[in-house]
Amino acid sequence: MAKLGRLRVRLVLWTITLEAILLLTFAVTLLLFLKNQQDSQIEDALRLSGAQLRSVVETQNDTYVVPDDVIAQLNRREISVWILDGQGEVRFRTGEARNFDLPDDLPAQGVFRDVTLGGEEHVRLYIVPLAEADIVLAYSVDDSRVFLQQVAVGFAIAIPIMLLLSAGGGLFLANRALAPVTQITETARRINAEDLSRRIQMNLPDDEIGELAQTFNAMLDRLDRAFQRERQLTTDASHELRTPLGVLKMQLSLARSRPRETVELMTMMQAMEGDVDRMTRLVEQLLTLARVEQPGLMNFALCDIGGLLHDLGSQYQAVADEKAIQFTIFAEGDLTLPCDADKIRQAIANLMDNAIKYTSANGKIRLEAVQQSECIKITIADTGVGIAPEHLPHLFERFYRADSARTSTTGGFGLGLPITKAIVNAHGGQIEVHSELNVGTTISIILPISIPLFPTGLNSD
Amino acid sequence: MRVLVVEDEPRMAALLRQGLEEDAYAVDVVSNGLEVLEWVQSAAYDLILLDIMLPGMDGFEVCQTLRRQGYMMPILMLTARDTLTDKVMGLDSGADDYLVKPFAIEEVTARLRALSRRSGPSKTPELVVGDLRLNTATKQASRGNITIPLSAKEYALLETLMHHPHQILSRDQIIEKVWDMDFSSESKLIEVYVHALRKKIDDGHEVKLIQTVRGLGYRISDHG
Structure with missing residues (x-):
């Protein structure tokens, strides 16, 4: 939770910081813009009034006469006017100028300057020349300043409130968006190797987090299946080992439980040796299976499947002859591909063993390899007893035996086909099975000619 | 058994x-x-x-x-x-x-x-009738101080009888305990084994422990 909390807070802090920068920039820009606008309004009014006065003021002796309508206009515009003669004496006042005297340091002609009159009135001064005299115009900047201040205060109040609101909203949204993540974390925490059955509830929206949950669930499905397979393998393997061990122990205890004839002891020991051999074979097959299920342990090299087939075939020819089975090999053309030759040989040998075992006298077995577009297809076809349809889906399951009647002493362990499949998977290949009871079985191994980048040995079910 | x-x-x-x-x-x-x-x-x-x-x-x-x-x-x-x-x-x-x-x-x-x-009648491996003792663990019988060697079937027969001392056991009851399903109850083998057992246990002893009850079966007992 602490980590999630940090992510939430971080998200919100980032959002707010960005928002604050944007809002402050906006506020400052707006204030500057308003101030400019106010200034130019004031200065325009001053310039306009100055020009107007220059054209209308009449000088009579030492007095300056301004027409009444112009004065009225100036008053409306809230512009105060002083007219100074050549000696700097004030000869005319109007508006606020009647209440205040001018400061001593006046700005140069045509320059605007803000001054404080009588310590309270903030005005902008502007001076236009009139013959010998100066016309001083003033416009109060208080209104403008108050306006700008109000706008600034408005921002100062509004920005923190907006930031607080978006922080709250952001936290709420972040919480909502991250709630499924909390659920995923909780689910993940409760999952362990003993119980992989839990899943994230899938009422999540179809967004990134929904996708994460889906991916997570799919991964759990795969793990669950893999674990179940491993557990089943352990159970089956220990059962397969326990049975001959139990028999072995029984035989040993029987052998020494009373004095026995040498012949009897020899018979018993032979039986025991048979059990040890069987257990050895089982352990070897289990090791082989474990090895071929790790694609990293394959030794890929260019190999001629045709040669391999003829080589393998010569070994089986004698067995086939003995059982009066007609055995043919067909391999033509360029059958070279990168593979682990020893493993492929074993994969084919497992299929050949079955073909020989389940084909009776005068039957036929055909071992062939042909090149197809991007792959090489190795086929073992027999006219044997065939496989019942209900067994076909389980054929490659470990320890699965199609004929359950076969006793454990004479039969295989049900590991040959799984080993073959694991080898073919590690080569990125496929196995096809066609079988009909009392007609025969055809099994094909299809191997791609290009080396698979990602062998599928581990994720095949 | x-x-x-x-x-x-x-x-x-x-x-x-x-x-x-x-x-x-x-x-x-x-x-x-x-x-x-x-x-x-x-x-x-x-x-x-x-x-x-x-x-x-x-x-x-x-x-x-x-x-x-x-x-x-x-x-x-x-x-x-x-x-x-x-x-x-x-x-x-x-x-x-x-x-x-x-x-x-x-x-x-x-x-x-x-x-x-x-x-059974005993909490130890030993079954006793009179001076006859049968150790079910070592499968050894003895009468007085003399150890009596027994074959597996003789032992089974004696054990069955000694499990029910002084009781009459019918031929069928005995057969059921001593022989498996492959044995035919018409067989005269039981008489052969009883005879052999008698020879080993009762010969040379005054008290005859294995007794035939005509028409009913057999019994082991140290009183007449």
């Missing part, structure tokens, strides 16, 4: 049969759980050796069914899994004891002896 071995692994079953027969038990073997219920009706088994993993009906269920039907003979369960649940389930379903595979034959026979003592 007549034992029913219920075990579906044929080699294990054969070895158990050999071991138990060598220990003077009459042994029948069945491989299917359902068949047990028929076999117990056809013979009075003293003991049952019951594997848990069975086709038809598993060992727990067989045990429960037997007990429900009123069969009280001791049942020794054979389990491949050494888990607490299996042991508890086995005992709770009505078994008297369990044995975890793999086991030695001596352990099986020792447990069977212990189980049969619970229902």
Whole structure:
């Protein structure tokens, strides 16, 4: 939770910081813009009034006469006017100028300057020349300043409130968006190797987090299946080992439980040796299976499947002859591909063993390899007893035996086909099975000619 | 002592049969759980050796069914899994004891002896009638201070008689305890064994322990 909390807070802090920068920039820009606008309004009014006065003021002796309508206009515009003669004496006042005297340091002609009159009135001064005299115009900047201040205060109040609101909203949204993540974390925490059955509830929206949950669930499905397979393998393997061990122990205890004839002891020991051999074979097959299920342990090299087939075939020819089975090999053309030759040989040998075992006298077995577009297809076809349809889906399951009647002493362990499949998977290949009871079985191994980048040995079910 | 071995692994079953027969038990073997219920009706088994993993009906269920039907003979369960649940389930379903595979034959026979003592007349391995003693562990008989060597069948016959001292046992009752299903009750073999046993036990002794009760059967007793 602490980590999630940090992510939430971080998200919100980032959002707010960005928002604050944007809002402050906006506020400052707006204030500057308003101030400019106010200034130019004031200065325009001053310039306009100055020009107007220059054209209308009449000088009579030492007095300056301004027409009444112009004065009225100036008053409306809230512009105060002083007219100074050549000696700097004030000869005319109007508006606020009647209440205040001018400061001593006046700005140069045509320059605007803000001054404080009588310590309270903030005005902008502007001076236009009139013959010998100066016309001083003033416009109060208080209104403008108050306006700008109000706008600034408005921002100062509004920005923190907006930031607080978006922080709250952001936290709420972040919480909502991250709630499924909390659920995923909780689910993940409760999952362990003993119980992989839990899943994230899938009422999540179809967004990134929904996708994460889906991916997570799919991964759990795969793990669950893999674990179940491993557990089943352990159970089956220990059962397969326990049975001959139990028999072995029984035989040993029987052998020494009373004095026995040498012949009897020899018979018993032979039986025991048979059990040890069987257990050895089982352990070897289990090791082989474990090895071929790790694609990293394959030794890929260019190999001629045709040669391999003829080589393998010569070994089986004698067995086939003995059982009066007609055995043919067909391999033509360029059958070279990168593979682990020893493993492929074993994969084919497992299929050949079955073909020989389940084909009776005068039957036929055909071992062939042909090149197809991007792959090489190795086929073992027999006219044997065939496989019942209900067994076909389980054929490659470990320890699965199609004929359950076969006793454990004479039969295989049900590991040959799984080993073959694991080898073919590690080569990125496929196995096809066609079988009909009392007609025969055809099994094909299809191997791609290009080396698979990602062998599928581990994720095949 | 007549034992029913219920075990579906044929080699294990054969070895158990050999071991138990060598220990003077009459042994029948069945491989299917359902068949047990028929076999117990056809013979009075003293003991049952019951594997848990069975086709038809598993060992727990067989045990429960037997007990429900009123069969009280001791049942020794054979389990491949050494888990607490299996042991508890086995005992709770009505078994008297369990044995975890793999086991030695001596352990099986020792447990069977212990189980049969619970229902027998003696709490020690020794059965006694008068001055005749029979050690069920060593399979040795002695009268007075003289040890009497016995064959497996002779031992089985003597043990059956001594399990019920002073009681008359019919031919069929004896056959049921000493021979397995392959034995025909018409056979005269029982007279042959009784004769042989008499020679070994009663010859040269004043008190004749093995007595024939005409028309009823046999009895072992030290009073006339």
